[in-house]
Amino acid sequence: MTVPSGVSASRRPPRQQRQPRRLIWVALAAPGIIWLAVLFIVPFYAIFAIAAGRLDVFGTPVAVWNPLDWTATNFAAAWHDVAGAGAFVGPIILRTLIYVALASALCLLIAYPAAYFVARFAGRWKGLILILLIAPFWISYMMRMLAWIDLLQTDGYVNKVLSFLHLSSQPIDWLGGLGLTVVLGLVYGYIPYLILVLYAGLDRIDPILIEAGRDLGLNRVRTFIRVTLPLSRQAVLTGLLITVLPMLGDYFTNQLLSGTTGTTMLGNVIDDQLTSAGGVLEGQGAVFSLLFLLVLVPPLIYYVVSTNRSSRRAM
Amino acid sequence: MTPTTTQTRAAHTTSGTTRGAILNRLRPLRNPWRRPWFLAGLTWVYLIWSLVPVALAVLFSFNNGKSQSVWQGFSWRWYFADPVNSVLHDPDLHAAVVQTIRLSVFVTLITIPIGVAFALGINRWRGVTSASFNFVMILSFVIPELIFGVALFFVFTRLFTTVGLGTLAEILALVTWNVSWPALIVQARLATIGRQYEEAAADLGVTPLQIIYRVTMPLLMPAIFASTVLVFSSVVDDFVLVDLLNSNSSNTPMSVYIYSQQRGGNGGPALNALGTIMLVMSFVAAILGYLGYRWLTRGEREGNVAALAAITGEG
Numbered sequence: 070m071t072v073p074s075g076v077s078a079s080r081r082p083p084r085q086q087r088q089p090r091r092l093i094w095v096a097l098a099a100p101g102i103i104w105l106a107v108l109f110i111v112p113f114y115a116i117f118a119i120a121a122g123r124l125d126v127f128g129t130p131v132a133v134w135n136p137l138d139w140t141a142t143n144f145a146a147a148w149h150d151v152a153g154a155g156a157f158v159g160p161i162i163l164r165t166l167i168y169v170a171l172a173s174a175l176c177l178l179i180a181y182p183a184a185y186f187v188a189r190f191a192g193r194w195k196g197l198i199l200i201l202l203i204a205p206f207w208i209s210y211m212m213r214m215l216a217w218i219d220l221l222q223t224d225g226y227v228n229k230v231l232s233f234l235h236l237s238s239q240p241i242d243w244l245g246g247l248g249l250t251v252v253l254g255l256v257y258g259y260i261p262y263l264i265l266v267l268y269a270g271l272d273r274i275d276p277i278l279i280e281a282g283r284d285l286g287l288n289r290v291r292t293f294i295r296v297t298l299p300l301s302r303q304a305v306l307t308g309l310l311i312t313v314l315p316m317l318g319d320y321f322t323n324q325l326l327s328g329t330t331g332t333t334m335l336g337n338v339i340d341d342q343l344t345s346a347g348g349v350l351e352g353q354g355a356v357f358s359l360l361f362l363l364v365l366v367p368p369l370i371y372y373v374v375s376t377n378r379s380s381r382r383a384m
Numbered sequence: 385m386t387p388t389t390t391q392t393r394a395a396h397t398t399s400g401t402t403r404g405a406i407l408n409r410l411r412p413l414r415n416p417w418r419r420p421w422f423l424a425g426l427t428w429v430y431l432i433w434s435l436v437p438v439a440l441a442v443l444f445s446f447n448n449g450k451s452q453s454v455w456q457g458f459s460w461r462w463y464f465a466d467p468v469n470s471v472l473h474d475p476d477l478h479a480a481v482v483q484t485i486r487l488s489v490f491v492t493l494i495t496i497p498i499g500v501a502f503a504l505g506i507n508r509w510r511g512v513t514s515a516s517f518n519f520v521m522i523l524s525f526v527i528p529e530l531i532f533g534v535a536l537f538f539v540f541t542r543l544f545t546t547v548g549l550g551t552l553a554e555i556l557a558l559v560t561w562n563v564s565w566p567a568l569i570v571q572a573r574l575a576t577i578g579r580q581y582e583e584a585a586a587d588l589g590v591t592p593l594q595i596i597y598r599v600t601m602p603l604l605m606p607a608i609f610a611s612t613v614l615v616f617s618s619v620v621d622d623f624v625l626v627d628l629l630n631s632n633s634s635n636t637p638m639s640v641y642i643y644s645q646q647r648g649g650n651g652g653p654a655l656n657a658l659g660t661i662m663l664v665m666s667f668v669a670a671i672l673g674y675l676g677y678r679w680l681t682r683g684e685r686e687g688n689v690a691a692l693a694a695i696t697g698e699g
Contacts, residue, residue: 091509093592098505101498101563102517108560109524111543112535119538132542183430186423196688201431203696207666208438209621211642212659216441218646219452219656226440226453261434265696311526318530321623325646336530343537343628351538358534365528373522 120355130352143352172255184267205261246329259312270304445656462657480641488619499566525564533628549631566611573607613673617666
């Protein structure tokens with residue numbers, strides 16, 4: 070998006086014309102900048118202010134806005150949850166990582182071949198397949214989960230099909246706290262976003278490069294490994310990022326498909342602490358959100374930088 | 385695929401790369417452009433898996449009975465025919481529909497002007513401030529929604545206490561969350577159309593404000609239109625922010641209502657009806673968006689696929 074400075078400098082009108090024009094651009098950008106400053110940057114400072122704040126006499130966290138007065142009360146309480154005597158968050162963090170790793174691996178395993186097929190071989194079906202691929206994007210997440218809740222009831226279609234095929238003798242209680250259900254729910258929930266990103270990336274690969282690989286004597290598999298796969302690396306990373314990040318903060322999939330403590334994820338912990346009676350656990354919720362955020366900063370910056378770079382390349 | 389691979393590999397190892405490659409070219413092994421049946425099958429199975437559950441959920445919203453797995457005939461009872469439990473007559477269900485419509489309309493009306501002006505201003509005003517806020521805007525696009533929701537929860541309960549929780553907080557949150565759609569899409573469009581039209585107008589003596597109004601805005605219309613559709617439908621489908629920021633049943637939109645009811649396990653076909661209404665709202669927006677985008681770009685060489693990509697935010 071950035072034009073090399075030499076080019077833009079030569080195109081710029083003389084200085085006396087430039088000043089009023091620049092004012093127009095500043096004025097146009099101002100509302101958005103102010104909005105983002107007040108409602109995006111300040112809220113993140115509020116997380117710090119609560120996390121490092123103190124508790125009042127009722128045990129409710131109070132925000133401390135001056136960094137010089139920050140305390141470690143909430144951090145100590147959160148650390149106690151993770152590693153203290155009554156630690157319960159440690160195993161939950163581990164479980165979250167395992168669920169998200171399994172779910173994103175499954176997502177990639179399904180999404181990559183499907184996206185590859187649509188980008189390269191769909192032929193005259195391409196339009197229809199694309200519409201069907203995009204459709205879940207327009208269906209509310211809640212509606213899609215609701216659909217599976219209907220199917221997974223003990224008297225639902227999944228159990229009916231299983232018993233019809235004689236795969237299970239008695240109905241399985243899918244919604245009674247099975248980790249498998251939660252992982253598959255995550256896959257179902259987030260795979261459409263991954264497929265779209267992968268499709269966009271694979272579709273951009275010039276077929277000439279693949280044909281060149283074939284002409285130079287590589288067979289199908291090796292062409293794929295040596296040509297297509299390296300060229301789609303960026304799309305895979307971006308796609309994984311936009312599926313893994315929301316999965317890590319997901320609390321509703323788990324709550325809807327299981328709702329038991331056996332499958333609790335980190336998102337549930339934060340959500341519960343925020344809605345705790347009297348707000349006494351809000352401080353710890355702030356600490357966990359903050360830690361979550363700090364872990365996510367490197368991949369987020371990577372994403373922003375790579376998006377900028379690829380859009381600059383597109384110029 | 386395996387026999388071909390092993391044969392080629394044997395040729396490679398026994399008689400050197402060059403001869404193997406030549407043999408590989410000369411020998412009519414298999415049609416290299418044959419259809420990959422496995423990939424095709426996987427793609428169609430994926431599509432069925434992703435869409436049939438939702439189709440069944442929509443179907444059962446018309447069920448003339450409480451069951452979500454046994455078809456008891458067609459009826460409108462969960463929409464309006466039932467005098468107590470239908471979406472039209474149950475006060476909470478009714479309020480949820482109204483709240484979703486209210487949020488999506490207001491948020492779209494606020495987000496689009498701010499986002500479009502921001503994109504235009506940031507794109508033309510090149511400086512440290514504009515670059516940093518562009519970075520902040522992209523960050524707001526990828527930050528996990530839960531973390532952002534927690535941040536806003538704290539800011540509305542601790543700092544901007546006059547706002548508090550409720551409809552206003554939901555609108556402010558959703559505008560911030562969605563402003564990156566128009567900002568990103570309009571910037572991409574600005575990069576495609578270049579500056580030559582505006583420079584031509586400037587050479588003809590048109591004032592800067594007139595250029596924006598008469599040249600830039602008409603050229604940006606497809607992007608503005610596509611982002612309007614995207615913002616509208618993503619507000620309809622939004623869950624996390626409104627879940628954290630609603631305060632009572634009068635400001636609970638459909639997605640949160642479905643979640644809170646289904647969580648307790650006392651959902652019924654009325655919830656399916658609610659989900660179907662959300663789905664129809666999003667789909668109508670998508671279809672209008674597609675047709676409108678095609679019409680706005682009718683003079684350009686943009687295909688069906690490009691229009692689909694544009695209204696999905698992948699363009």
